[in-house]
Amino acid sequence: MDRLFRSAQRGDLEELHKLVEEQPLILHQVSIGGSENPLHYSCVSGHLDFTKALLGMKPEFAGDLNADGYSPLHLASANGDIETVKEIIRVDPSICRLQGKEGNTPLHTAVLRGKVDVICEMLENCEGCLQDVTFQKETALHLAVKSIQFGSLKVLLDWIRRKNSGEILNKKDEHGNTILHLAVWKKQRQVLDLLVENNPGSLEVNAINNSGLTALDLLLIFPSEAGDREIHEILQGAGALKAKDIAFHITTTSCSTRNTPVIDNSSNLIQYFKFHVGRDSPSDVRSTLLVIAVLVATATYQLGITPPGGTWQDNQGHIAGTSILGYHSRVSYVLLVAFNSLGLNISLYMIAILTSKFPLATDLRALLFSMYFTYNLSVSATSPENAKVFTIVITSILPTAVPLIGNLIRKYGGFNHLYGIFRRGHGN
Incomplete structure (x- = not known):
């Protein structure tokens, strides 16, 4: 079998005839043995005589898609090999409408590559192929505009x-x-x-x-x-x-x-x-999430090391360096620390997840841990005595709780679903 594919790559007609004479069923065995056939190889290599011979012996090869989702006509169209395209169309014009990878037809492939001669040949022999759409419902016109193929678009519009x-x-x-x-x-x-x-x-x-x-x-x-x-x-x-x-x-x-x-x-x-x-690529979404996470981490970290209202500057009735807000309103201070720490830990967790496969990911996580550790030290140092225990407990628990809460929310479909479970549990 390897000899057959090598002969297709070289365009060796003599070898092809020799193989068929030695093994009369070799072409049939290829067609049932896998998705790829010698016609794919000869079309990619541009061996017209070999292609003609194969089509004469086994015309069904023209309709086979390879492992990448391309037929021989897709490959010939991408190369702009007009003579090979004509030979395949002569065997079966309807192959112009054969959908391959992402629903692209050979006409779509020719349009994306700007192969004007191939486009004209297909339109002349298979007029209905202009109506075909991809899995995203894109016509050949959509693809021409998206890929900035003005020549392809002009040919299509002239035909229309x-x-x-x-x-x-x-x-x-x-x-x-x-x-x-x-x-x-x-x-x-x-x-x-x-x-x-x-x-x-x-x-x-x-x-x-x-x-x-x-x-x-x-x-x-x-x-x-x-x-x-x-x-x-x-x-x-x-x-x-x-x-x-x-x-x-x-x-x-x-x-x-x-x-x-x-x-x-x-x-x-x-x-x-x-x-x-x-419509929106995963890489763009990841970049956007990273920007948001970094902004939140920056804001919450800054708030943690410089609490609202500042800190006491002397030891007259209080301890220097502790939060003035915590001294005057313990409840407000506790709520501030809790939600600010939650925001910081979620943003750090997001950054760690979104950069998990990045180069130097281990070094980056060490930086995130250092940031988390200095934040906790700062918040603990500025907490007044009546809130210090709570502050230490909440900043210690959150790093473990955030991933668990996140997994729970994703598992049960978000906050709205959890809220529905809560209401049903209370008989509302």
């Missing part, structure tokens, strides 16, 4: 205009974004010009995404210095509006009309800025 298939321009991805939303988000003025000027009757400029935002809303919410004024002029010239300015009119069967409520843009913005799985 010639075939009068303008409805695809307004298809939405899983977040409700059209290609106009994406073009505005990425500040692609050239794309906007192409969309608005060449498709004035088909393009829906006021489409609203799942966050309740139009393309104009995105421009105004996320301003930059990169040609915003020109983009704003293009959108306004096309009749673009903000979501809150759009009124929908519904005509009933009795010919009466009524206006729907105006969209509450503030609530839409809140929904937009919430975390969305699939």
Whole structure:
């Protein structure tokens, strides 16, 4: 079997025929033995004659996905190997619509790599492939805009205009974004010009995404210095509006009309800025959590070593260096220490978790422990006698309690779920 794959990599036709003569069932054995076949190798290597021979002997190879989720046509499309693409399409044009990794078809792969000749060949032989979407409901147009492949987009738009298939321009991805939303988000003025000027009757400029935002809303919410004024002029010239300015009119069967409520843009913005799985990358979320944890740790640590109201400077009726607030109001001081220590310990715990696989993670944890230890010493030293025991106990228990409480909350689905259990337990 290894000889077969090596011959495919080299494009050795003589070796292929020799192997088939020696083992007539070798190609059949490959097709039932695994996901990868020799056609994948010959397409990657660009051996056209070898590819033709394989397709003649075993045309079913063209529809196989390898372990990475790519068919031979995906691989040929990525390489821009137009002759190989033509041979595979000649065997079965429908393979242009075969979904591979993340739902990408060979057309999607060609669009992402900017292989214009391949795109044209697929559109000519499999017109329906332009309607296919990925698992994220992205069309080839979405992918062209997202990957900044202007050449791919231009070919697709020319085809749409010639075939009068303008409805695809307004298809939405899983977040409700059209290609106009994406073009505005990425500040692609050239794309906007192409969309608005060449498709004035088909393009829906006021489409609203799942966050309740139009393309104009995105421009105004996320301003930059990169040609915003020109983009704003293009959108306004096309009749673009903000979501809150759009009124929908519904005509009933009795010919009466009524206006729907105006969209509450503030609530839409809140929904937009919430975390969305699939849209927000884990690395960005981790970075944001680290920033928040560091800010909280800084604020709580500072409050612990410099308590509100300061400390006594003499020993007249009190001990120098102890908290003035603790002397005058033991309850307020105890609550302050408890919640401030809780905040510090949670933030230190978050930092330790988020950096657990970082280089020098052990050194970082030693730094966090030093910070925790100096905080405890400072709080204990500034505590008045009537609160010192409590302070020492609470700052000693929290490091152990915080991970346990965190695991408990995650296990039972958060504070709302725990609150529901509490209420049911009390018969409410």
